[in-house]
Amino acid sequence: MKLNKMADTQSNSNQTKKSTVKVIGGGFSKWFGMLTGRGASQSNPIQVQNSQLVDKKNQPLEEDSVAEDIKKAKKLLSLGMQKFSKSAGPSVQKGKEMESKGVEYAKKVVDIDFTKKAVKIFLVIIFVLIILFVASRVLDLTNKNGGDTNVPTPTNVPTAPPYKRTEPSIYDKDATILKIEEDAKVLLNEIVGKSLDDDSISPPNLDVNINFER
Amino acid sequence: MVRKCVFLFIAVSVFLLTYGHFVRPSNAQEETAGTTAPQRQTKINYDKSYQDYVLKVQEYKKAHELYVTAKAQYLRIKTQKSESTLMDAGMTVLKVRDEVIIYYLDTLMNRLKDTDGATDASIKMLQTKADEEVKWYETHILSLPTSSSLTDLTEDSTEAQSRKKDNTDKLIYEILLNISYAVTEDYSTRFSDLLGAFTQKFDIIRADTREGFAFDAKKVALIDKYIDEMEIIIERSNDKRETTYVEIAKVKYKTVAEYNSLLKSLIEATQYQKDATFELIETIGEVKTDEVK
Numbered sequence: 001m002k003l004n005k006m007a008d009t010q011s012n013s014n015q016t017k018k019s020t021v022k023v024i025g026g027g028f029s030k031w032f033g034m035l036t037g038r039g040a041s042q043s044n045p046i047q048v049q050n051s052q053l054v055d056k057k058n059q060p061l062e063e064d065s066v067a068e069d070i071k072k073a074k075k076l077l078s079l080g081m082q083k084f085s086k087s088a089g090p091s092v093q094k095g096k097e098m099e100s101k102g103v104e105y106a107k108k109v110v111d112i113d114f115t116k117k118a119v120k121i122f123l124v125i126i127f128v129l130i131i132l133f134v135a136s137r138v139l140d141l142t143n144k145n146g147g148d149t150n151v152p153t154p155t156n157v158p159t160a161p162p163y164k165r166t167e168p169s170i171y172d173k174d175a176t177i178l179k180i181e182e183d184a185k186v187l188l189n190e191i192v193g194k195s196l197d198d199d200s201i202s203p204p205n206l207d208v209n210i211n212f213e214r
Numbered sequence: 215m216v217r218k219c220v221f222l223f224i225a226v227s228v229f230l231l232t233y234g235h236f237v238r239p240s241n242a243q244e245e246t247a248g249t250t251a252p253q254r255q256t257k258i259n260y261d262k263s264y265q266d267y268v269l270k271v272q273e274y275k276k277a278h279e280l281y282v283t284a285k286a287q288y289l290r291i292k293t294q295k296s297e298s299t300l301m302d303a304g305m306t307v308l309k310v311r312d313e314v315i316i317y318y319l320d321t322l323m324n325r326l327k328d329t330d331g332a333t334d335a336s337i338k339m340l341q342t343k344a345d346e347e348v349k350w351y352e353t354h355i356l357s358l359p360t361s362s363s364l365t366d367l368t369e370d371s372t373e374a375q376s377r378k379k380d381n382t383d384k385l386i387y388e389i390l391l392n393i394s395y396a397v398t399e400d401y402s403t404r405f406s407d408l409l410g411a412f413t414q415k416f417d418i419i420r421a422d423t424r425e426g427f428a429f430d431a432k433k434v435a436l437i438d439k440y441i442d443e444m445e446i447i448i449e450r451s452n453d454k455r456e457t458t459y460v461e462i463a464k465v466k467y468k469t470v471a472e473y474n475s476l477l478k479s480l481i482e483a484t485q486y487q488k489d490a491t492f493e494l495i496e497t498i499g500e501v502k503t504d505e506v507k
């Protein structure tokens with residue numbers, strides 16, 4: 001029904017356009033000026049007034065048709081807008097909803113990324129702290145060890161005697177010294193090699209419980 | 215002239231050769247007569263007595279095997295013949311067992327006499343005790359044939375067992391401890407002699423002020439320090455030995471535990487002697503070298 005009405009209004013408007021073209025005969029520019037409501041009155045107001053006076057029956061029809069056209073057009077536009085708004089409303093709402101969802105999703109994404117980043121940063125900080133802790137412990141230990149080696153105590157740290165370059169003295173071939181040295185070496189060999197507990201002269205293993213009757 | 219020179223050369227050569235040949239053996243003979251000959255004799259005595267003792271131990275083992283076999287046969291069949299065989303085997307094993315103890319005491323006494331550090335007093339005292347024991351066992355051996363039954367032989371065995379436990383074993387441990395003490399005494403005497411000779415020589419070196427012969431003050435002080443240390447070490451060793459010797463003389467009836475305890479003390483004293491001797495060798499090395507300046 002609406003479509004039929006629109007078709008009727010369109011056909012009417014076409015008819016009015018044809019009639020105005022025929023009646024006024026001012027070309028397309030005139031028609032456009034009249035359609036806008038400015039060009040006819042400005043360009044030739046007397047002629048318009050005369051035409052209004054001459055053709056009173058046709059004049060209101062022409063003015064009404066344009067105005068009606070405009071009104072209709074406005075109505076159509078408003079209707080179209082309403083219809084468009086009605087028809088596009090849900091989709092717009094959907095779009096808004098989608099937009100809001102998208103925003104929420106984006107926010108969520110942003111939140112997830114943020115938490116991930118925060119966790120990563122947290123882990124990195126812990127890792128760095130662990131490394132620092134281990135490094136400090138290692139440094140402490142090395143410092144302690146270094147302290148021990150830097151301050152050696154004569155009782156705990158054996159030190160090699162300083163190397164002394166020597167040569168035979170005048171007494172190297174002295175007979176008395178050589179004799180004492182030889183006897184001392186013989187004595188040392190005896191002390192080291194001879195055991196005080198000599199097994200060869202240990203008591204014999206004898207059967208002392210000899211009994212002839214049992 | 216030439217003939218005179220040749221004659222003189224031959225005469226001098228003959229004199230020198232004959233002098234060297236005849237004089238040196240005479241000195242050696244003196245040394246042998248003074249100190250070596252008695253030691254060599256005791257060594258021969260010890261070797262012979264030890265050999266006899268080892269043979270006697272082998273004889274005892276054989277006699278003991280025969281006795282064990284005869285006893286088993288007698289206990290199994292209990293015949294007159296088996297009893298007679300056991301009597302013979304028993305008498306032999308008791309006789310050889312007594313002889314082993316006699317030979318062992320003789321070996322120990324010869325070993326004590328062979329040890330350089332043994333004093334005459336200790337040898338004499340222990341020899342008296344050993345002779346007493348030997349006499350008892352000889353008497354015991356003579357009494358064995360008078361036994362007419364296995365019961366008598368058992369009593370003879372028990373008598374010997376008691377004697378060994380109460381007297382002989384203790385004497386054996388006493389002789390063994392005296393031998394060990396004599397060894398440490400010998401080490402101590404020899405070390406003291408060496409240290410005395412070294413100190414005497416070092417006094418001469420210290421007094422020598424000639425260039426090339428005199429040691430610097432630092433070296434002299436170092437060697438003096440070493441000598442003091444050696445004296446302290448050997449003093450500790452002597453203290454320990456003297457304490458042990460008092461214990462050896464004090465304890466009349468020695469057991470295996472007492473023997474081991476006293477022997478341990480003597481071994482510790484020997485350790486000190488070893489340290490002191492090692493230090494003496496090191497000190498001699500110090501005298502024989504000079505630091506390059």
